Amino acid sequence: MIAITGASGHLGKATLEFLLTKTSPESIVAIVRDPQKIAEFADKGVNVRQGDYTDKASFVTSLAGVDTLLLISSAVLGDERVNQHSNAISAAKEAGVKHIFYTSAPNPSPTALFAPAIDHFRTENLILESGLTYTFFRNNLYLDILPMVIGDAAQLGKLYYPAGDGKVSFVLRTDIAEGLANALTSEGHANKVYDIGTPTASSFSDIAASLSSADKTVDYIDIPGSAYEAELVKHLPPVVAKIYAGMAEGIKQNEFNVPSSTLKDLLGREPVSLDTYLKSLS
Ligand SMILES: NC(=O)c1ccc[n+]([C@@H]2O[C@H](COP(=O)([O-])OP(=O)(O)OC[C@H]3O[C@@H](n4cnc5c(N)ncnc54)[C@H](OP(=O)(O)O)[C@@H]3O)[C@@H](O)[C@H]2O)c1
CATH class of the missing domain: 3.40.50.720 (NAD(P)-binding Rossmann-like Domain)
Structure with missing residues (x-):
């Protein structure tokens, strides 16, 4: 079982x-x-x-x-x-x-x-x-949390975030679920470490480009991490603000820059890409 x-x-x-x-x-x-x-x-x-x-x-x-x-x-x-x-x-x-x-x-x-x-x-x-x-x-980070991270950047035309050129292999939660179900019901996964994400990692400049349309350009503005955390503590408990600020710094330092084809292989298809996901929201 x-x-x-x-x-x-x-x-x-x-x-x-x-x-x-x-x-x-x-x-x-x-x-x-x-x-x-x-x-x-x-x-x-x-x-x-x-x-x-x-x-x-x-x-x-x-x-x-x-x-x-x-x-x-x-x-x-x-x-x-x-x-x-x-x-x-x-x-x-x-x-x-x-x-x-x-x-x-x-x-x-x-x-x-x-x-x-x-x-x-x-x-x-x-x-x-x-x-x-x-x-x-x-x-990797769920694509599903991205709307919370980018807020109203598409409307503003400005995406403020302190991630420099760091990249993330954002992945849709239901793609992970399907990959898990496939792995749980097949052989060959004993003592394996799988990086689960999309085969291409994306920077916040890439996210801004995906949010841009023929009518509106969205620019990515790399802000200092300290300014981001100071803004977060106005709305969140300090401990939570610190975790989100740490996540941003982790992105900047490429802790999430782990492009991998493992999930693609488990699914037998391409995982949903960042661009497809963001376009589906608009
Ligand atoms: N990669 C990412 O971007 C990302 C983002 C967010 C979270 N995560 C991690 O991935 C996990 C799964 O994500 P998710 O979206 O499914 O999170 P979720 O919807 O918050 O689900 C968390 C689950 O953990 C259960 N749980 C919490 N405390 C428990 C306890 N003491 N004993 C037994 N079960 C308990 C919850 O049960 P109840 O229904 O009883 O509360 C719920 O079923 C999260 O828990 C978190 O560790 C990853």
């Missing part, structure tokens, strides 16, 4: 939908804090079980009979997140799971500018130490 955590989230639900086109619902376990949230999958015959990352025992129970676990990273950050993942990994070992797929990030490192990549580095190491077979999906 294949189990998915975070099954009530965007990526988890989308992966479940793709999995249902490839395997029987009885062979899928969807783990959620609140089973009511995905009652529609229980109606389709999926085994919906309760599990909370903060409660290891709940995970040991919910992983009974599971061979392969897709551990979708938790939504909190820092030690809290790593402790939650640690619970899930040791529960998997105790429950007899053989293989863990984990949704990581590009260039995980203890010194990453993008703070979540530090958690991913620590979690990947916990999985390696567990001795279980693994597949790391180092998912």
